[in-house]
Amino acid sequence: MGVLVVGGGISGLAAARALAGDGVPVTLVEAAPRLGGKVATERVDGLVIERGPDSFLATRPAAVLLARELGLADQLVGTRDPRAVFIRHRGRLVPMPEGLGLVLPTRAMPFARTRLFSLPEKLRMAKDVVWPRILRPDDVAVGTFLRERLGSPLVERLAGPLVGGVYGTPVDELSLDAVVPTLRTAEREHRSLLFAGLADGRRMRAAIAARPAGAKGLGAFVSLAPGMDTLIGALEASLGERGVDVRTGLGVRTLVRAGTGVAARFTDGSLDRFDAVLIAAPAPVAATLLADEVPGASSALRGIPHGTSILVTLAYPRERVAHPLVGHGYLVPAAEGGAISACTWTSEKWSGRAPDDTVLLRMFVRDEGAWTSLPDEELAAAARADAERTLGISGEPLLVRVARWAGSMPRYTVGHLARVAAIDEATTAWPAVVLAGSSYRGVGLPDCISGADAAAKRVLARLGGRDGQTVEQPGAIAVG
Ligand SMILES: Cc1cc2nc3c(=O)[nH]c(=O)nc-3n(C[C@H](O)[C@H](O)[C@H](O)COP(=O)(O)OP(=O)(O)OC[C@H]3O[C@@H](n4cnc5c(N)ncnc54)[C@H](O)[C@@H]3O)c2cc1C
Secondary structure (H helix, E strand, C coil): CCEEEECCEHHHHHHHHHHHHCCCCEEEEECCCCCECCCCEEEECCEEEECCCCCEECCCCHHHHHHHHCCCHHHEEECCCCCCEEEEECCEEEECCCCECCCCECCHHHHHHCCCCCHHHHHHHHHHHCCCCCCCCCCCEHHHHHHHHHCHHHHHHHHHHHHHHHHCCCCCCEEHHHHCHHHHHHHHHHCCHHHHHHHHHHHHHHHHHCCCCCCCCCCCEEEECCCCHHHHHHHHHHHHHCCCEEEECCCEEEEEEECCEEEEEECCCCEEEECEEEECCCHHHHHHHHCCCCHHHHHHHHCCCEEEEEEEEEEEEHHHECCCCCCCEEECCHHHCCCEEEEEEHHHHCCCCCCCCEEEEEEEECCCCCHHHCCHHHHHHHHHHHHHHHHCECCCCCEEEEEEEEEEEECCECCHHHHHHHHHHHHCCCCCEEECCCCCCCCCHHHHHHHHHHHHHHHHHHHCCCCCCCCCCCCCCCCC
């Protein structure tokens, strides 16, 4: 009867490919009319517009390795120089200190010289080098921990916009152990986070040097030259070659036990039986599908909150942008106010995303307060006002696009790993069901792909009659 994979995002596609590669008959159903989930690219008037991810980390190799396996090595591209990023501070763009790791400085001098912090603020941060360890075994918010060790200005101006922005969750709610477990290790091994940051810099430079072939020389972030949906197209072709039955525009409505396997009822009313099901849709969907058969798992799944991610893309004629745009974009700390948390200068960051005479901007809406409940037109107006004021732009944009991912962006809040462990435990009550996807062990594409591979192995082990509990390491989750 084979395996049913629910969801045709990167997780479902990667899992289906892994299963079919092991000779298992696979049916993949995707509720939307197209495959890719949050990976979605639009091409219009020479512009390449990413509605979801625009890149992935090369230092976590799963995505680069998959691209290579799919024959896309020559399409991998790195970001353009200079790689400067700015922070808006009191209305002005201040360069982020060079050599900043995820939040800690990996080089001392640029941090000592930065205009982002006053001398008293820097002296407060320096106290970290003499402070004892403060972490207890329990999970804690990233913001709480960093505030205590390094002071509030670092949290508000760097950690908030960088880590909180990337994970779509305020840093004062974000789980240290799920998102940056390296900070716990850093304190344990070095006591001082500043000393740990410098040591991490040495490690990072080594990791970049050891990237898989095909990504060397490309920098930490990598994309695909024609757009991110190239990865989806290549995966779809690979599934075809491996005989996977792919059905789009068809959702799973209910799952019930059928002997040792599963009976799935689909949105077209049809019913089919499978040996196992791999649910690669977000946790709220899995919660609904498991509600009747494993209510314990369903309520554990509902414990993972999901927020809304919204991107506004704007294009302007270059001649109407006063700012020189030397770099990759700017981040906006919450204290600066407004709906926008970050703006990527896409046309400057990547080659080939816009004609030379056009500037393409990718603006992230803050997932805090009521911003994400505003209608698209108001968010587009807020994004325009932010970009036009910050970058000195005049006149109407050439193009405006709003991409809204409502209620499907997982929030890794304090206690996330305990919630995932509870879900793992509860789902053992129905061994024919395995979960994968960004809700659990990493939101970045490389983590989704390695999570999908691990889930496929678990399905194979269960079909083979073994226990199949693989040990998966929750890792830091990195997105561009
Ligand atoms: C705006 C934005 C920017 C991002 N930027 C980056 C980045 O630069 N780098 C990076 O690494 N990551 C980034 N991410 C994160 C990354 O894109 C996601 O974590 C990842 O794509 C999630 O993949 P997934 O397959 O787990 O889930 P999804 O892509 O959500 O796929 C799940 C699929 O399941 C389908 N589905 C739901 N219910 C059913 C059902 N009942 N039956 C059948 N199908 C169903 C859905 O239609 C969907 O297609 C970004 C995300 C967003 C939203």
